Structure formats: C-alpha cells, structure tokens
Amino acid sequence: MDSFEDAWKVISDYCKSKITDIAYNTWISRIQPVDLDFDNGTAYLLVPNDFHAQTLRRCYMSLLNEGFEEIFGTKFNIEFRTPANAPKKSKPSAAASITTSAATAPLLQSPDSSSYEYTFDTFIVGSSNKFAHAACLAVATNPSHAYNPLFLYGNSGLGKTHLLYAIGNEIKKNDPSKVICYIKGDDFTVELVESLRLAKMNEFRQKYRQADILLVDDVQFIGGKESTQEEFFHTFNALYDARKQIVLTSDRPPKEIKTLEDRLRSRFEQDLIADIQPPDLETRIAIIKRKAELDGVEISDEVCEYVASKIKANIRQLEGTVKKIKAKYYLDGEKPTINSVQGIISDILNNDAPPEVTVERIIDEVARTYGVSADEIRSQKNRSANISNARHIAIYVTRELTTLSMVAIGEEFGNRHYSTIIYTIQKVQKMMEKDRKVKEIIDDTIKNIRDR
Numbered sequence: 412m413d414s415f416e417d418a419w420k421v422i423s424d425y426c427k428s429k430i431t432d433i434a435y436n437t438w439i440s441r442i443q444p445v446d447l448d449f450d451n452g453t454a455y456l457l458v459p460n461d462f463h464a465q466t467l468r469r470c471y472m473s474l475l476n477e478g479f480e481e482i483f484g485t486k487f488n489i490e491f492r493t494p495a496n497a498p499k500k501s502k503p504s505a506a507a508s509i510t511t512s513a514a515t516a517p518l519l520q521s522p523d524s525s526s527y528e529y530t531f532d533t534f535i536v537g538s539s540n541k542f543a544h545a546a547c548l549a550v551a552t553n554p555s556h557a558y559n560p561l562f563l564y565g566n567s568g569l570g571k572t573h574l575l576y577a578i579g580n581e582i583k584k585n586d587p588s589k590v591i592c593y594i595k596g597d598d599f600t601v602e603l604v605e606s607l608r609l610a611k612m613n614e615f616r617q618k619y620r621q622a623d624i625l626l627v628d629d630v631q632f633i634g635g636k637e638s639t640q641e642e643f644f645h646t647f648n649a650l651y652d653a654r655k656q657i658v659l660t661s662d663r664p665p666k667e668i669k670t671l672e673d674r675l676r677s678r679f680e681q682d683l684i685a686d687i688q689p690p691d692l693e694t695r696i697a698i699i700k701r702k703a704e705l706d707g708v709e710i711s712d713e714v715c716e717y718v719a720s721k722i723k724a725n726i727r728q729l730e731g732t733v734k735k736i737k738a739k740y741y742l743d744g745e746k747p748t749i750n751s752v753q754g755i756i757s758d759i760l761n762n763d764a765p766p767e768v769t770v771e772r773i774i775d776e777v778a779r780t781y782g783v784s785a786d787e788i789r790s791q792k793n794r795s796a797n798i799s800n801a802r803h804i805a806i807y808v809t810r811e812l813t814t815l816s817m818v819a820i821g822e823e824f825g826n827r828h829y830s831t832i833i834y835t836i837q838k839v840q841k842m843m844e845k846d847r848k849v850k851e852i853i854d855d856t857i858k859n860i861r862d863r
C-alpha cells in the first residue's frame with residue numbers, strides 16, 4: 412500500500428468525524444486516492460462521475476482542504492479525476508456481500524474505511540466486551556436459535572458495528588445463500604420517506620422482509636417518527652414470526668430510548684440485552700498491537716502502552732492514532748517514539764470533541780422526531796398544531812444546546828420577534844413540567860443531537 416492511500420484513510424476519517432454518516436457515505440467514502448504530487452502541491456482524487464466532482468467542489472472543498480492540512484500541515488490543490496480521464500484503481504476487498512440500506516448508498520464493504528474486515532478474527536476480546544462477544548458468536552453460529560432478538564448497546568466507538576458486521580460475515584461465510592440486510596436506524600427513516608414519496612413501498616417492504624438476518628445499527632434513531640416506528644414494527648414482526656434472526660445496536664438500552672413506542676421497546680427486550688463497556692488497559696494495549704499488525708506498522712511495546720494509557724474511552728480513537736502513526740511514519744520515515752506520538756494523541760483527543768451543535772442539526776433531528784419537514788419548522792406559517800409544536804420544541808432545544816441569543820434564535824426561525832421566542836421557551840418548559848412523557852421525548856431528542 413502506498414503512503415497516499417494510508418494518508419487518505421486518515422483524511423477520510425477526519426471528514427467522517429465532521430459530517431453525517433449519510434453525507435460521508437454518499438460523497439466522501441466513494442473517493443479513491445490516485446496520486447499526490449508534492450512538487451506541484453496537487454492531490455489527485457478519483458470520483459465516480461462529473462456530477463460527484465461538482466458536488467464535492469460545491470459543498471465539500473473546505474472540509475477536504477482541512478483534512479489535507481490536518482495530515483500534511485499544508486494545503487494541496489485538489490483535482491478530481493473521473494473514470495473517463497484517469498486509470499481505474501482496484502477497489503478494496505469486500506468484507507461480505509451484505510445487502511445495503513439506501514438505494515443511493517454505496518455497497519457496504521468495509522465500514523469506517525478500514526483496511527481490514529470486521530470479523531470475529533479482528534475483534535479483540537477483553538472483560539469489557541466478552542459477554543457481548545459471546546452473545547454475538549452464539550447468534551452467528553446458531554442464527555435464530557441462540558438469542559432472538561439480540562440487542563447490543565454501548566457508547567460510541569466501542570465495537571457495536573464491528574460485532575454486527577462480524578455476525579453478518581460469519582453467517583455469510585457459513586452459508587452464502589443467506590440474505591443479510593444491514594441498515595442504520597436513520598437510513599431506514601430516510602429510505603422509508605423516499606419510498607413513500609416515490610410510491611415504492613412494496614419494494615421497500617419486500618427488500619426487508621426477504622432478509623434472513625436483519626442487522627440494525629443505531630436503532631435509537633428509529634425513535635420519534637410514528638410512520639417509521641410503525642413500519643419497523645411490522646418488519647420486525649414479519650421477520651420474527653418467520654423465525655429470522657434480528658440483531659439491534661444502540662447507544663443505550665431499550666428502556667432509555669424514550670422516543671420509542673412501548674410495543675417496540677418490549678419487542679427489543681424480548682430476549683437478550685448485552686452491553687459493551689470501555690476497554691481496560693490490557694485490552695487497549697492488545698487492540699493497538701492488533702491494529703498495528705493489521706495496518707502493517709511497527710509500534711514498540713513502550714509506545715503501545717503509552718498510547719493505551721492516554722486514550723481510554725473510545726476504540727475508534729485508538730485506531731485513529733495507529734493510522735496517524737502509520738501515515739507519519741511513511742511520510743518522515745522515523746520509527747514512532749513516545750515523543751513523536753504525543754502530538755498525534757493530543758490532536759486525536761482534541762479533534763474528537765463532539766462537533767458543534769448547529770441550528771440546522773437541531774431542526775433536522777426535531778423534524779425527524781416529530782415527523783415534519785425542516786422547512787416547515789423554519790417557515791413563518793403555523794400550518795398545523797403538529798408543525799408549530801415541533802417548531803416550539805426546536806426553539807427550546809436551540810436555546811438549550813447553543814449560545815445563540817433570543818434575537819438570533821428568532822432570526823433562525825422565520826424572523827420571529829425575540830419576545831415570541833421567550834414566550835415559546837417558557838411554554839415548552841411548562842409542557843415539560845406538566846407531562847413527563849413530553850419531557851422524556853425532548854430530553855431524548857437532545858441526547859440524540861448531542862451524541863451524534
């Protein structure tokens with residue numbers, strides 16, 4: 412593997428941490444690195460077509476520039492090539508032929524642009540994840556008979572997606588005829604809305620109901636919107652009744668997903684719930700060593716231990732550190748030392764701070780939760796009680812999660828006067844005091860926005 416490919420992995424990871432999964436999967440993950448010309452300061456990237464290149468130029472140039480600067484400490488001119496004007500590069504190896512979710516999403520080969528596959532072989536087991544690992548292995552070796560559904564939960568970056576894919580890959584390896592369907596909770600919603608719009612609900616239903624194994628990642632994002640929950644409920648029941656295996660992951664246990672309807676919650680709690688905790692020091696060291704081995708970079712025990720002592724809560728960060736160490740090693744040719752990795756670690760810890768909450772994100776999440784469109788929330792007209800309720804909640808959440816003044820919030824929401832904003836916030840506070848369910852749903856929505 413040449414150094415630009417390694418560096419590109421780090422750059423695309425950087426981009427991934429700054430935008431939504433859908434945006435990343437649609438626009439960034441489909442870019443392939445072609446060449447880096449240090450003499451004329453140009454990076455050549457291969458994209459599927461001209462339209463893709465235009466969208467990247469219009470919407471993602473500053474993000475890509477930041478990514479290059481992050482790695483190389485300097486800007487590059489970015490030039491896009493399409494298959495029509497550049498030699499094709501071979502694609503990364505597929506993790507498994509897992510059926511993907513949205514029709515527009517690229518085939519899921521290796522999530523997180525990892526250079527290795529998400530299998531049980533590449534998963535390090537320690538005390539924090541051994542229960543979840545054992546449950547997943549049992550499901551993979553005995554689908555529909557061990558635990559059904561299996562519900563996995565844990566904080567971000569602790570290996571839920573990895574285990575979900577490992578189940579899919581293992582089952583596919585043992586029986587290639589099995590139809591495995593992987594979907595993220597929020598993509599399910601997007602796809603459902605699209606199918607409704609295009610009058611393609613039959614195809615949508617058929618696609619999910621033909622699955623032998625349904626793997627749903629981040630199921631907490633199904634919460635809120637009624638029609639999504641309704642459709643998911645029927646999909647779940649149809650598969651469950653047909654004795655198909657269902658595995659779900661979330662950042663919290665079902666009882667803490669307050670936006671979830673009770674009937675879905677009780678389905679999710681029907682069999683085994685397994686949690687994943689942050690790894691202990693020993694496991695962190697083992698993970699760094701394994702990642703280094705898989706990425707083909709030599710990191711001494713001393714440096715491994717140092718990194719593990721600094722990065723504790725998130726395995727994605729451990730992995731990011733190894734990738735950066737590798738990129739640096741390729742670029743300056745020096746073996747990693749405690750001194751040389753210090754900067755990388757502090758970059759990773761600083762850059763992984765949760766992204767700033769924008770009004771746009773708040774409106775999107777509230778719109779999704781309350782089943783209205785973002786435009787309706789922003790508009791000046793109060794078309795229906797449902798829309799104005801969602802708008803009030805979005806205003807309240809904006810006040811909670813941003814430092815915007817009442818005047819600025821008013822401007823964001825259809826140029827409303829600040830006194831209206833104050834009144835609206837008080838109104839929502841009263842609703843929350845009066846009705847526990849309303850409070851729980853708003854708190855949950857806030858959590859979804861914060862944790863993204």
Ligand SMILES: Nc1ncnc2c1ncn2[C@@H]1O[C@H](COP(=O)(O)OP(=O)(O)OP(=O)(O)O)[C@@H](O)[C@H]1O
Nearest residue numbers: 523533534535566567568569570571572573726727
């Ligand atoms: N025990 C482990 N052994 C090896 N790699 C691991 C382990 N746990 C996590 N990883 C790696 O850490 C990265 C993050 O893991 P993953 O994406 O599965 O986390 P997640 O819990 O699904 O996070 P999120 O909720 O943010 O989606 C992945 O590249 C994965 O391969």
